[in-house]
Amino acid sequence: MKVIMLGAPGAGKGTQAKKIAAKYGVPHISTGDILRENIKNKTQLGLKAKVYMDQGLLVADDLVLELVVARFKLSDCKNGYVLDGFPRTIPQATALDAKLDKKNDKIEYAIDVYVADEVIVNRMAGRRACLNCGRTYHVDTLKPKLEGICDYCDTNLVLRDDDKPETVIKRLEVYHEQTKPLLEYYEKKGILHRVDGTESIDNIYKEIIHILEA
Numbered sequence: 638m639k640v641i642m643l644g645a646p647g648a649g650k651g652t653q654a655k656k657i658a659a660k661y662g663v664p665h666i667s668t669g670d671i672l673r674e675n676i677k678n679k680t681q682l683g684l685k686a687k688v689y690m691d692q693g694l695l696v697a698d699d700l701v702l703e704l705v706v707a708r709f710k711l712s713d714c715k716n717g718y719v720l721d722g723f724p725r726t727i728p729q730a731t732a733l734d735a736k737l738d739k740k741n742d743k744i745e746y747a748i749d750v751y752v753a754d755e756v757i758v759n760r761m762a763g764r765r766a767c768l769n770c771g772r773t774y775h776v777d778t779l780k781p782k783l784e785g786i787c788d789y790c791d792t793n794l795v796l797r798d799d800d801k802p803e804t805v806i807k808r809l810e811v812y813h814e815q816t817k818p819l820l821e822y823y824e825k826k827g828i829l830h831r832v833d834g835t836e837s838i839d840n841i842y843k844e845i846i847h848i849l850e851a
């Protein structure tokens with residue numbers, strides 16, 4: 638099963654990607670998580686990427702492609718994956734297709750989790766992240782058991798630099814300019830499905846499973 642999750646930053650695609658990956662026993666591959674892991678470990682790539690991420694801009698296609706190609710080589714990808722945050726530009730999508738095409742393979746589903754911009758800005762302001770394990774929470778809708786503390790690793794939760802309102806507005810601009818054209822790209826391939834991202838997490842999940850099992 639090879640699935641791409643599309644949607645604006647904060648649409649909830651990561652939450653769904655994790656649930657779907659767990660259900661089908663395939664890895665959840667988030668380029669944002671991989672990049673943040675590199676930042677945490679202060680790798681060369683992480684240092685380069687941070688400059689762009691903190692401004693709400695995209696990291697260069699070739700850097701991200703390098704990461705994804707390396708990730709695909711791990712054995713857990715043999716039965717597929719759920720891609721979250723990749724591809725994010727048309728050049729990334731065509732590079733991915735070219736890579737799969739060589740192996741007579743292809744992406745089967747592109748799922749767009751749709752949420753209006755104004756809802757996203759409010760949501761992101763309430764998002765809290767654990768910079769240690771990468772889990773995210775929300776001050777109203779996805780509270781940790783203990784306020785401000787990660788349920789899994791006891792680390793203090795923070796508002797990520799790239800979730801600050803001014804950065805979110807920039808990220809949405811970048812999304813509309815560079816990522817939204819992917820909707821048409823996958824629509825033309827006949828694999829695009831859209832789900833309403835303002836529904837509850839459970840309802841969105843059920844809708845996606847319905848699509849994947851139709």
Ligand code: AMP
Nearest residue numbers: 646668669690694695696701722723725
């Ligand atoms: P995310 O957690 O998916 O929202 O990603 C956080 C940030 O990482 C984005 O705002 C970008 O700066 C960077 N990033 C993640 N995935 C990509 C990608 N496929 N291409 C370029 N930049 C990316």
